[in-house]
Each structure stands twice: as structure tokens, then as C-alpha cells.
Amino acid sequence: MRQFRFRPWYGGLVVLLAAAMAAVVFVGGDEPPHRPAPVPAPEPEPPSRGPLTMVSIGDSSVSGEGTGIYTPETNGRAGDWCHRSPKAMVHQTSVPGIEQTVNLACSGASTQQVRLGKHTRYGEGSQAAQLRELAKTNEIKIVTVAIGANDDPRFSDRLSECVRAYWGGPPCTQRLTRHWDATIDRMVPKVVAALADIRTVLTETGYQRDDYQLIVQSYPSPVSPHIPEYLRSLNGCPFRTSDLAWIHSTAVARLSQGLHEAANRAGARFLDLSRAGYGHEACTGGRDAGSEWFTRLTVRWDYLDKVARASHAAQESFHLNAAGHAQIGRCITEFVASTRDAAACLEGTDGHLHPTVLP
Secondary structure: OOOOOOOHHHHHHHHHHHHHHHHHHHHOOOOOOOOOOOOOOOOOOOOOOOOEEEEEEEOHHHHOOOOOOOOHHHOOHHHOOOOOOOOOHHHHOOOOOOOEEEEOOOOOOOHHHHOOOOOOEOOEOOHHHHHHHHHHHOEEEEEEEEOOOOOOOOHHHHHHHHHHHOOOOOOOHHHHHHHHHHHHHHHHHHHHHHHHHHHHHHHHOOOOHHHOEEEEEOOOOOOOOOOOHHHOOOOOOOOOHHHHHHHHHHHHHHHHHHHHHHHHHHOOEEEEOOOOOOOOOOOOOOOOHHHOOEOOOOOOHHHOOOHHHHOOOOOOOOOEOHHHHHHHHHHHHHHHHOOOOEEEEEEOOOOOEEEEOOO
């Protein structure tokens, strides 16, 4: 029998055949060529909640008190004297992208009427609760808040005290100056709590903090010691000069400091209005009130013979007028577009208010 003799080149052929078979087993001759995995499509943007909206919350300084024109339902109807005006500052803004402006403020409101709860003002419930309902149908982008002056400071009442002091007795500031700092300190945590409730309702309706801007604004001084003597009377501004000086330079500035502190605690932006009205306060224009941004002593004489309206006859006194609301609205518009956490509205060389870096 012929024996098979191993030759060296047989070994190489066997190795090549084995390698080829292994390639068929592990790679698979019928597999398509390798392709990169498809890139997943980006997740769609969440649907819009509704029109992009800017909202104002607070008291008479933002409701539109002083403009002289108010929505019928807030001009005494069914006892509602919130005095919301179509000329209020929120409606005088022009922020790019904002499609709707809504005014929830009410004249005379304190932090209690802003907070969640059962407190009412002129029959209206919580402004924070009203914001919650609005946030379900509108996309809230900006909330401006002016609140606190009707809490411990009771600023409108203090002005009334100073008017009464004009007719006799000691200056109103003789008593007020002793406790003003403590008064502001008591106000601050109440404002912080109101701001927290505003954030709460937005969180409950699905908003993140980055979804909207929360802006706290302070109050401008409506009066000044720099007025003609003949207007320090019932013709315009019945105040003692010393009381005017304290209100203008001390009371309003300290109130603004307290609100700045509240804004910082709440993580909100802050717009200082304490000097916004300088040179345009009530009665500073003399015989021509056209340059003034605030109302003088204003009495609706036709209200005095109507029981339901008589107590509101002087409600518009010493508030921003339509021109003042327009100027603040202009400044808010510019502030919203800026990146500053805080600024002050000051008059520029063009005669208009602009946000300026705080000193």
C-alpha cells in the first residue's frame, strides 16, 4: 500500500482553509456591510401654553391708580375699586416677543391680598391664585411685583397724616422718623412670603424658575420739597416743607432698600424706582402740570353726593399719572432686556427713564 507522505506546503494550505472557514462562521457571509447607527431625532419642543404674557401684581402703584381711566368692573362696580387702568405701566411696556399684558394689581392691596389664602380686596381674591389660573392658559414670561407699601409702612396713610399735619400740630415726620427703620424691617419678610407664593403657583402649574422673570420694583416719591409756595395748599400739595423733604429723600429711599433685600431673599430681580420721579413730582411744574408724572391733590367732587363713592373721592391723589406710568413702562422694557440683577430707573439726557447700574 502506498503511504501518504506529509509535505510542508500541505500544512500552509490547511491553515489558509481553516482561516477562511472561521471568517465565514464569525463574520457571516450573508450579513450586510456595517452602517453607523442612526442619530436620534431631537425631542420636540413642549407645546405652547398660550400667548407669551407679562403680568403685573401688587397695589395702586401698578394697578393704574392716578391715570383717570379705569376698567368699568374695577371702578366701583359691585364695590370693586381696584382701579385697573388700560394705561397702567404693564400695558405701556413693549418687550419683544410678549403677546399679551395682564394687570392683576389692585389699589390698596397689601401682601395678604397677593398671598395664597382667603384674604380679599374689594371682593377680589388672592392675586397669586389669579396668577395660577392665568398660567394654565397663558405662557407666563415676566411677573412684575410692587407690594409692601400698604403693609407696615402704610404709605398712603402716612401721606394723609402729613396732609393733616399741614393744618396744625407737629410735623408728621416727628413721629414717623423714630420707627421707620423698624417698620421697614417688619415689612420685608411679608414681601418675601408673597413672592414665595407667586413662585409656588407657577411651580405647581409646571414652570421652572428659568421659564420666567420675577421682578420686584420699588416706589417713586410722589412729592418733593422743591415746589412753589403757593402750591403748598389745597390747590395742589398741602404739606409742610420739612415733611416733604423727609418723604422725598428718606422714607422712600429706605422703603426701596427693604424691597431690594426682599428681592434678594426671593431670588428675584430688582428695579429701584425711588429716584425715578425726580424733577417730575406733583406740583413741581408750577402753573404748568404738563411736566409732572404724578397727580396733585385730586378730588372727584361728583362722588361726594353718592354714598358708595364718597370715600373714594380723593383716591387718585399723589399717584403716577398716565405719563408717569408710560415712563416706568419704558424703563421696565429696557430692564427686562438687560442682564443685570438690579438697576435704578433714572432720567437720561433724552428726558426719559432708563435702567442704570445701582451705585
